[in-house]
Amino acid sequence: MTGANLVVAEGLVFDIHRWITLHPGGQKILQRVIGTDITNDFFYDPTVKTMIQNNFKDYNDYDVEKSSISVLTDDTYKENRQSFIKSKPYSVANAVDRINAIAFKNRRVARHRHSKFATSKLASMVVSRISNLEDNSFQPQQFNEKELQQPSPYIFRRYILSNIEVVTRSNAETLVKKLTFQIIHPDDILPKFLPGDYIEIMSYVNNHVIIRPYTPLQGPSENSFCILVKIYKDGIMTQHLDKQLRNFEVKVRGPFDIADRRTYLSAPSPILDSITRPSSANSHTRTLSRLHMDYIKRPSGIDNNQMNNILGKRSGILLNKEREDLCWDCLFMVCGGTGITPMLQLIQYHIEKANSNFELYLLAAFDKIEDLICPKYLDYLRQKLKEGQGKLEVKYILSKPPPTWRGDSGSIDEVLLYDWIRENYSTPPPAIPPKISNYGGSNFTSNLTHGIQNMQNMNAHNYLNPNNYNVNNNPIQEVSKNNENSKHEQQNNVPLTPKNRPAPIQIPPHNNSIDRQYNQTSPSYSSSPYSSSPLNNSPAILLMNERHNYMSLFARDNSKQVKLVVCGSNHFNRSIRKNLEKLVFPIDEKALFIE
Numbered sequence: 001m002t003g004a005n006l007v008v009a010e011g012l013v014f015d016i017h018r019w020i021t022l023h024p025g026g027q028k029i030l031q032r033v034i035g036t037d038i039t040n041d042f043f044y045d046p047t048v049k050t051m052i053q054n055n056f057k058d059y060n061d062y063d064v065e066k067s068s069i070s071v072l073t074d075d076t077y078k079e080n081r082q083s084f085i086k087s088k089p090y091s092v093a094n095a096v097d098r099i100n101a102i103a104f105k106n107r108r109v110a111r112h113r114h115s116k117f118a119t120s121k122l123a124s125m126v127v128s129r130i131s132n133l134e135d136n137s138f139q140p141q142q143f144n145e146k147e148l149q150q151p152s153p154y155i156f157r158r159y160i161l162s163n164i165e166v167v168t169r170s171n172a173e174t175l176v177k178k179l180t181f182q183i184i185h186p187d188d189i190l191p192k193f194l195p196g197d198y199i200e201i202m203s204y205v206n207n208h209v210i211i212r213p214y215t216p217l218q219g220p221s222e223n224s225f226c227i228l229v230k231i232y233k234d235g236i237m238t239q240h241l242d243k244q245l246r247n248f249e250v251k252v253r254g255p256f257d258i259a260d261r262r263t264y265l266s267a268p269s270p271i272l273d274s275i276t277r278p279s280s281a282n283s284h285t286r287t288l289s290r291l292h293m294d295y296i297k298r299p300s301g302i303d304n305n306q307m308n309n310i311l312g313k314r315s316g317i318l319l320n321k322e323r324e325d326l327c328w329d330c331l332f333m334v335c336g337g338t339g340i341t342p343m344l345q346l347i348q349y350h351i352e353k354a355n356s357n358f359e360l361y362l363l364a365a366f367d368k369i370e371d372l373i374c375p376k377y378l379d380y381l382r383q384k385l386k387e388g389q390g391k392l393e394v395k396y397i398l399s400k401p402p403p404t405w406r407g408d409s410g411s412i413d414e415v416l417l418y419d420w421i422r423e424n425y426s427t428p429p430p431a432i433p434p435k436i437s438n439y440g441g442s443n444f445t446s447n448l449t450h451g452i453q454n455m456q457n458m459n460a461h462n463y464l465n466p467n468n469y470n471v472n473n474n475p476i477q478e479v480s481k482n483n484e485n486s487k488h489e490q491q492n493n494v495p496l497t498p499k500n501r502p503a504p505i506q507i508p509p510h511n512n513s514i515d516r517q518y519n520q521t522s523p524s525y526s527s528s529p530y531s532s533s534p535l536n537n538s539p540a541i542l543l544m545n546e547r548h549n550y551m552s553l554f555a556r557d558n559s560k561q562v563k564l565v566v567c568g569s570n571h572f573n574r575s576i577r578k579n580l581e582k583l584v585f586p587i588d589e590k591a592l593f594i595e
């Protein structure tokens with residue numbers, strides 16, 4: 001119904017267009033709530049709630065067709081509006097707006113109580129009842145009462161913007177801001193957010209409705225949440241959000257499940273396009289729900305009730321459904337730019353919910369050091385975790401590093417990926433020797449020889465000794481002198497860039513020899529597909545063998561629940577996938593890409 005000004009309250013839809021110009025609280029306050037749920041604006045007072053419910057004795061049987069308040073067509077709407085405007089100019093509401101504008105400068109218009117008259121006025125504006133938007137035929141799980149009390153994700157709700165903070169350096173070319181939102185009314189229920197959830201923000205910009213998805217993060221209190229927004233200079237929504245001041249209201253719906261988005265993107269259908277769904281990708285239709293079921297399957301042997309209490313109808317695609325707390329034993333996270341937001345969701349979730357050990361490794365790519373998002377927060381979490389049962393290691397890579405940067409630079413290639421995984425995850429014995437790969441420089445061959453000697457002398461105990469691995473503990477390496485790269489620089493006086501690293505070794509695509517290797521029951525270092533080659537003494541082949549052996553063991557190692565999650569732009573994800581393929585990383589079983 002175009003032209004109507006609809007709001008939702010207590011499961012009923014109201015068209016408030018006739019009331020806007022008369023509203024004693026001013027018209028702006030009503031224009032702001034159009035399209036949202038105003039239940040708690042009206043019904044927060046229990047006596048008013050009872051009154052309106054008494055007015056709607058036949059609440060559940062309300063029949064719009066038979067009601068005296070018929071659904072307005074565009075024409076009747078226009079006619080009514082014209083005659084209404086002629087007879088009653090904007091006087092009351094306009095005057096109040098002017099007063100409000102002075103009294104509440106830079107603040108949202110005050111919340112006010114509604115009189116009996118206003119409540120009965122609202123009652124006269126019902127145009128419809130909300131039907132159950134959920135797909136009734138799709139009920140794979142039973143949900144408890146708490147879950148059912150969760151607000152519907154399909155209806156926009158208003159939240160107060162309570163804090164704005166820049167989380168990059170202030171001289172970054174494109175700032176990222178953390179916006180914190182909190183509930184308006186004490187009765188409002190903030191949905192429970194999980195890793196893999198996204199919300200949608202709606203606003204009116206130049207008379208157009210704009211809706212964009214964002215990744216919700218835990219807020220400072222249980223009634224608040226945050227989003228990190230990259231402020232694009234020509235971005236419609238981000239420019240709009242950037243102009244909002246503290247105490248302003250923002251319209252938000254959700255949470256939605258990223259798995260639905262993935263399903264839709266991989267199975268687009270013209271039919272689905274015509275069905276109401278969250279903007280651009282999501283759908284909660286029957287067809288999609290069936291596809292969604294693939295993700296939503298709960299494994300046997302786990303307390304499904306507990307899992308349902310946490311997940312509800314969501315797939316938990318980023319979570320580990322083999323553990324009751326849904327946490328991973330070991331999680332590798334690779335992200336570019338604001339792709340860090342789902343990783344922050346995962347980190348926050350593990351810190352809050354894990355009831356046994358976990359290891360989180362974040363590899364975050366940015367252009368410049370100024371662009372790093374929340375580095376202090378991540379460092380704080382890393383330190384905090386040292387006291388507990390978890391571990392968080394952060395590694396940054398910059399494509400345009402400053403001269404003082406001691407960390408990794410360039411783009412993420414298979415060498416970096418391999419070294420990063422390899423140094424943080426040791427497969428159980430029979431294992432492979434300590435890492436012999438080394439980025440370039442004059443030490444390369446001598447390190448390799450040293451590595452081969454180690455290989456000959458080692459025993460299983462050595463492989464498991466964490467001291468054998470090179471773990472970089474400082475997440476911001478701009479000033480670090482204690483890592484492998486800075487040692488290299490000190491020795492060679494040359495900063496490490498992709499150019500002076502040895503060229504990445506191209507591993508042949510998946511083939512029979514690799515399959516054979518994966519299928520062996522008793523893996524051993526000498527079982528490499530290249531070991532019988534006459535070139536097997538060449539450093540390149542040795543490195544290639546090392547990587548293949550490691551990945552072979554990694555693929556078969558079921559001692560831990562391991563996942564690698566990648567989140568960035570389309571281009572970023574494609575590039576990481578290609579590099580993982582070169583490493584023969586078990587992508588299908590252990591990697592997940594989100595955009």
Ligand SMILES: Cc1cc2nc3c(=O)[nH]c(=O)nc-3n(C[C@H](O)[C@H](O)[C@H](O)COP(=O)(O)OP(=O)(O)OC[C@H]3O[C@@H](n4cnc5c(N)ncnc54)[C@H](O)[C@@H]3O)c2cc1C
Nearest residue numbers: 198212213214215228229230232234235236237238338341
């Ligand atoms: C599931 C999901 C979760 C998301 N979570 C977040 C989040 O937590 N934080 C966040 O900042 N964004 C997030 N986004 C992206 C967000 O929805 C918007 O696309 C983004 O804020 C830009 O919106 P806009 O209206 O300002 O830009 P638009 O007006 O739509 O685009 C205008 C210009 O902005 C720039 N731009 C827009 N999007 C991108 C992009 N992805 N990469 C590079 N340039 C771009 C381009 O210059 C473009 O020409 C998420 C997207 C999805 C699908």
